[in-house]
Amino acid sequence: MTSEREQHGAPAGNLALVTGASRGVGRGVALGLLAAGFRVYVTGRSIDQADLPPEMRRLRCDHLKDEQTARVFDAIRSECGRLDLLVNCAWGGYERMAEGGAFTWPAPFWDQPMHRWTGMMDAGVRAAFVCSAHAARMMTPRHRGLIVNISFWAAQRHLGNTIYGIAKAATDKMTSDMAVELKPYDIPVISLYPGLVRTEAVLAAAESGAFDLSTSESPEFIGRVINGLFHDPNLMTRTGQVLVAAAVAKEFGVLDIDGKSPPALTLADI
Template sequence: MINDGERREAQTENVALVTGASRGVGRGIALGLLAAGFRVYGSGRSIEQADLPREIRRLRCDHLQDEETAAVFEAIRSECGSLDLLVNCAWGGYEKMVEGGAFTWAAPFWEQPPHRWTGMMDAGVRAAFVCSAHAARMMTPRHRGLIINISFWAAQRHLGNTIYGIAKAATDKMTSDMAVELRPFGIPVISLYPGLVRTESVLAAAKSGMFDLSTSESPEFIGRVVNALFHDPNLMARTGQVLVAAAVAKEFGVLDVDGSSPPALTLGDV
């Protein structure tokens, strides 16, 4: 139970919710925002077992279940009274890439298993839509807030499989249209593209030579970029746009945790 004193203290901080914070990019964003001074909430199906510091408030949630998503926002409203930043990172579809001994991830659309659509479109795009709707209800009365949707270059060219491209293109279109409707309230919405991120799965794949990590980014790097965007006084000029995280980092002088400056990938690079 949060007492009144703790609630007043929370209201002096910027409050952020990162969905899909149990692992990977979402976990890195949560860590980056915590280091930047945010009061961070992280949601996810396995968030209770996640390797996160105790300062991050864990809210167990399957974002396929609307009532569980609603409970996350109600908890933030009860404990803080407001929400300043939502980062939609919850995502499915990377599970079961190999099924029955076959690598189905890159299969043509007519051979794709139905669960991949559910993982990417429902646990990904739809979950971001529902979370953004809850966040907007908290942000619009205050005319304050920022929504960031984590997306990728698959929105702009074929990468991996058709469902992946559909999901990322839908995410970018959702960003664009939400920005139009939230503009009168001064609330920007951004699609943010990471580069090659050293997530748990990428590090495992790199051991087999699948990835060259020389230009990769730490998961925390994306959190640092999100923090820079949040504090950009001119961010409304870019609402509705797709931004490349490493390019934003160069603009604001943001470095990775090891002091490096990851290169900004282009469509040609991917």
């Protein structure tokens, strides 16, 4: 039995995997990369039901289960033989923010439900680590690739709850240390901070006045920024760094889907 790769040859163009692409930032990244000409693989627990174009290769995956993650990379290796870009968006930290009629998200650490640790650290940080390890095994022999970890300002100040800060700080440290080990192979690793993104959850909350969307970003904007980074000939000079998506966009002249240039938030703005 021949594989797709054997039948049709390795695919032309750049190949990206976006984890956690069923909704939110992950879905937007996948759409942005597809529009930029990438061949896009997407994963998620509910990826089969996601509102995504048929051109994307959907691989259902619960990244809490290592064997399912391994099957994703086995499929990419079998069908394409390579991976050019990994964007780690898988994240379970925004699930079950309210329980029993109480909004538990901002509770002190001693009152936090432990499923939040699992959602942020295991479905988030650990999933990114495991996916990056698989990706590195495919990228290092070719000395080509880029790994992007979606992170946020909670790494640098208290925002919401302690577990959130731990998870984002761990993501940034993971990025920094992976960059050291991948530098001899010319593979950059970046932590990327979005601003306020118009995800499904944010739009729903905005209807009640919870958010001012005047300076917000579309989910696709992040994909556009990542495409700009991928094609930056000097990207290795940024490896291991934390980058603010809107600041990178201004540098590269990248606009949002509405033609606007979102402001680059700073720590003082958060």
